[in-house]
Amino acid sequence: MSDSVRTARAWQQRRFPDGMPVPEDFAEVELVLPSPKSGTALVENLWLSVDPYMRECMDGDWGLGTWLEGRSIGRVVESRAAGLPVGSLVFHRHGWRTHAIVTADEVRVLPQYEGIAPESFLGLLGGTGLTAYVALTRIARLRAGETVFISAAAGGVGTAAGRLARLLGAGRVVGSAGSAAKVRKLTEEFGFDAAFDYRAGPSVAAQLAQAAPDGIDVYLDNVGGEHLEAAIGAMREFGRIAWCGAIAQYNARSAPAAPRNLFDLVGKSIRLEGFLVAHHSDAQAELEDFLVPHLSAGRVPDSLSITDGFDRMVDAFLGMLRGENTGKSVVRLRPQS
Ligand code: NAP
Numbered sequence: 001m002s003d004s005v006r007t008a009r010a011w012q013q014r015r016f017p018d019g020m021p022v023p024e025d026f027a028e029v030e031l032v033l034p035s036p037k038s039g040t041a042l043v044e045n046l047w048l049s050v051d052p053y054m055r056e057c058m059d060g061d062w063g064l065g066t067w068l069e070g071r072s073i074g075r076v077v078e079s080r081a082a083g084l085p086v087g088s089l090v091f092h093r094h095g096w097r098t099h100a101i102v103t104a105d106e107v108r109v110l111p112q113y114e115g116i117a118p119e120s121f122l123g124l125l126g127g128t129g130l131t132a133y134v135a136l137t138r139i140a141r142l143r144a145g146e147t148v149f150i151s152a153a154a155g156g157v158g159t160a161a162g163r164l165a166r167l168l169g170a171g172r173v174v175g176s177a178g179s180a181a182k183v184r185k186l187t188e189e190f191g192f193d194a195a196f197d198y199r200a201g202p203s204v205a206a207q208l209a210q211a212a213p214d215g216i217d218v219y220l221d222n223v224g225g226e227h228l229e230a231a232i233g234a235m236r237e238f239g240r241i242a243w244c245g246a247i248a249q250y251n252a253r254s255a256p257a258a259p260r261n262l263f264d265l266v267g268k269s270i271r272l273e274g275f276l277v278a279h280h281s282d283a284q285a286e287l288e289d290f291l292v293p294h295l296s297a298g299r300v301p302d303s304l305s306i307t308d309g310f311d312r313m314v315d316a317f318l319g320m321l322r323g324e325n326t327g328k329s330v331v332r333l334r335p336q337s
Contacts, residue, residue, distance in 0.1 A: 006033055007031070008033050008098045009029070009031060009097065010029055010067060011096040012026065012065050012067070012096075013025060013062050013068065014026060016059060016060070017251075019251050019252075020251045020318075020321065021055065021058060021318060021321070026314045028311065031099070034101065035078070036078055036079065036080045036081070039103055040080060040081055040102060041081045041104075042077050042100075043072075043076055043077065043090060043094075043099065043101075045073070045074040045098055045099060046074050046075060046118070047074075047118070047119045047331065047333065048096065048310075048330065049126075049329075049330055050070070051329075054070065055250045056250060067094070067096070067097065068095060068096035068097075069093050069094075069095060069096075070093065070094075070095020070096050071091070071095055071122055071126065071127060073089065073091055073121055073122060074090055074092065074099075074100070075089055076090060077099075082104065083109070084102075084104050084107065088110075089109070089110045090107040090110060091108045091110055091126075092106055111288075113296060114296055115297075116296060119302075119304060120295065122304075123156065123303070123327070123330070124295065124300070125292070125295070128157055128160055130283060131244060131277040132158075132161035133164055133283060133287045133291075134275065134277055135157075135161065135244050135275070136148070136218070137168070137283075138275075138280060138283065139242035139275050140218040140219075142170060142218050144171075145170075146217035147170070147174065147212055147218070148173050148219075149216045149219045150165070150173070151176050151220070152222035153175025153176055153192065153195060154175070154183075154185060155323075155325060155326075155327070156303075156328030156329065157222055158175060159303045159326075159328070160303075162191055164291075166191050167300070173191065174193060175192045176196055176197075176207070176208070176223075177195065177198070178197065178199050183195040185326060194211040194212070203226070205233050208230045208234045216231065216235055216236065216239060217235075217238075217240070218240050218242070219235065221244055221245070221246075222244050222245045223246065223248045224245070224246030224247070224248050225246065225249060225259075226248070228241075228243070228258065228259045229260060232259055232262070235268060237270075238268075239271075241270065241271070241273070243272060243274040244274075251321065302327075304328050305320075305324075305326055305327045305329045307329070307330070307332070308331075308332050309335075312331065313331050
């Protein structure tokens with residue numbers, strides 16, 4: 001490693017946000033890295049992930065002025081660790097920085113699949129794709145021919161869920177997103193049968209009733225609040241809700257009023273189940289077995305929303321919270337990687 005990269009860069013949180021975070025809540029700092037000691041390796045990060053859960057971390061899980069956690073893909077550039085040869089591509093969770101010192105049990109050396117880029121391990125083959133896969137197969141137990149509704153459908157989990165629902169044999173796939181342009185993409189590029197802009201129109205419930213006139217069997221909830229209430233209202237008997245996230249409330253200063261129709265779960269024998277993908281890491285191999293042939297053959301493209309440059313990490317994070325991404329939001333540290 002040359003002296004010039006002994007000094008790495010990192011983002012830290014410097015104050016707690018009040019509602020929607022702002023750039024001033026973060027600071028970019030210099031990070032002096034020691035030489036790797038026995039059992040560790042130095043990784044140069046190539047791709048960093050920005051995710052909605054990080055907004056929740058900002059309220060206290062992340063301390064001020066400390067190193068931030070985040071999913072990352074990097075290359076080992078110096079190593080004193082068995083099993084981590086120089087040059088290997090690894091997945092790890094030392095995000096928000098250009099370089100990290102890691103141990104072998106903190107990283108996954110990425111398998112190399114023909115025709116699949118490493119950054120897919122932040123997209124369809126990463127936590128994002130795994131979340132959608134677990135939601136549909138393990139939580140909602142989607143059956144062929146069923147109607148699926150997906151909120152935040154143009155985002156990372158949403159686009160992955162749309163692709164997977166199709167591959168798993170869903171009958172009708174319906175999505176909601178926050179702009180007319182995203183809605184167009186959902187039906188023209190991402191294989192959704194119908195989509196609507198939740199910011200337009202009378203209500204989510206009215207728009208969902210139009211997009212799924214015969215009701216829905218499965219709801220993958222990324223949003224919570226009014227979306228969840230509308231989905232419960234549109235759900236057929238014995239429907240299933242995989243509750244994945246509640247981004248409508250992450251920046252809110254007060255708790256959401258909806259859903260007010262929770263008791264309909266009883267009347268329609270609906271199952272609502274929340275889950276954390278972290279509890280389903282054993283599904284990763286199954287996901288790869290299922291998706292790699294489709295990805296390698298180009299039948300299913302990964303959808304990444306790429307921001308270039310480490311200095312734009314906070315822009316990417318705030319932009320994702322505002323809905324500026326289509327597909328999984330990632331930061332590319334080297335434009336050519
Ligand atoms: P994402 O969907 O790529 O990005 C977030 C999207 O949320 C934005 O693009 C924006 O799109 C939408 N959004 C923002 N504010 C909103 C609001 N008030 N109402 C409705 N939509 C809003 O992010 P992701 O990584 O794929 O995550 C999606 C959801 O899954 C999040 O709730 C996240 O917390 C959850 N998640 C859960 C797990 C788990 O283990 N349970 C794992 C991963 C992710 P629009 O333009 O459409 O508004």
